[in-house]
Amino acid sequence: AQTVTQSQPEMSVQEAETVTLSCTYDTSENNYYLFWYKQPPSRQMILVIRQEAYKQQNATENRFSVNFQKAAKSFSLKISDSQLGDTAMYFCAFHSPGSGNTPLVFGKGTRLSVIA
Amino acid sequence: DGGITQSPKYLFRKEGQNVTLSCEQNLNHDAMYWYRQDPGQGLRLIYYSQIVNDFQKGDIAEGYSVSREKKESFPLTVTSAQKNPTAFYLCASSPLFSGANVLTFGAGSRLTVL
Numbered sequence: 001a002q003t004v005t006q007s008q009p010e011m012s013v014q015e016a017e018t019v020t021l022s023c024t025y026d027t028s029e030n031n032y033y034l035f036w037y038k039q040p041p042s043r044q045m046i047l048v049i050r051q052e053a054y055k056q057q058n059a060t061e062n063r064f065s066v067n068f069q070k071a072a073k074s075f076s077l078k079i080s081d082s083q084l085g086d087t088a089m090y091f092c093a094f095h096s097p098g099s100g101n102t103p104l105v106f107g108k109g110t111r112l113s114v115i116a
Numbered sequence: 117d118g119g120i121t122q123s124p125k126y127l128f129r130k131e132g133q134n135v136t137l138s139c140e141q142n143l144n145h146d147a148m149y150w151y152r153q154d155p156g157q158g159l160r161l162i163y164y165s166q167i168v169n170d171f172q173k174g175d176i177a178e179g180y181s182v183s184r185e186k187k188e189s190f191p192l193t194v195t196s197a198q199k200n201p202t203a204f205y206l207c208a209s210s211p212l213f214s215g216a217n218v219l220t221f222g223a224g225s226r227l228t229v230l
Contacts, residue, residue, distance in 0.1 A: 006158075009156065037219075043223065043224050044221065045206065045219075045221035047218060047219075050218065091159065095217045103149050103161050106151075106158045106159040106160075107158055108156060108157060
């Protein structure tokens with residue numbers, strides 16, 4: 001079974017600084033997708049970014065980018081120019097379409113606080 | 117606008133009572149999911165359904181039941197057999213053959229057992 005590990009329960013960053021959230025996963029699949037979801041204090045889950053394992057290039061969405069290291073099974077999220085609105089829980093998630101449309105597996109989350 | 121509607125947003129229940137959480141989507145998604153969220157535990161899968169009249173147990177299905185009589189609706193019943201039901205419940209949906217299986221989430225329901 002696939003597992004997702006987020007080793008940082010809590011992190012903080014100064015406004016305008018850069019922060020990196022860590023995520024590792026375990027799988028024997030070769031084709032899969034990785035995601036970062038954000039859950040702000042409203043508790044509405046929002047997709048931040050996704051990465052397809054067969055793509056070498058790291059995904060980027062504005063201030064959010066990932067460092068995908070397939071061999072190391074690592075998928076970290078970098079937030080540049082942190083803003084107060086980035087304060088949220090961040091969840092890393094894994095999905096492999098090869099075994100049917102099985103649900104996403106989530107990590108336990110990292111609580112990020114952006115400090116003014 | 118398309119989306120997922122969960123109700124109620126807050127629910128209080130006495131011990132021994134069953135309670136049903138509603139989840140409705142108008143995204144025409146085939147698959148629907150229920151996750152439970154507890155502090156420090158992330159999201160844990162309760163049940164999911166990929167087609168009407170069919171559903172599968174997730175990792176923590178004990179004490180819960182679901183039905184999928186319509187594509188748009190996937191209600192979750194928290195039964196009295198669930199030993200620790202106080203939690204935040206999230207419903208989600210996705211297209212069935214989207215490859216990336218991107219989930220769209222509802223706003224959640226907070227259940228408190230008194």
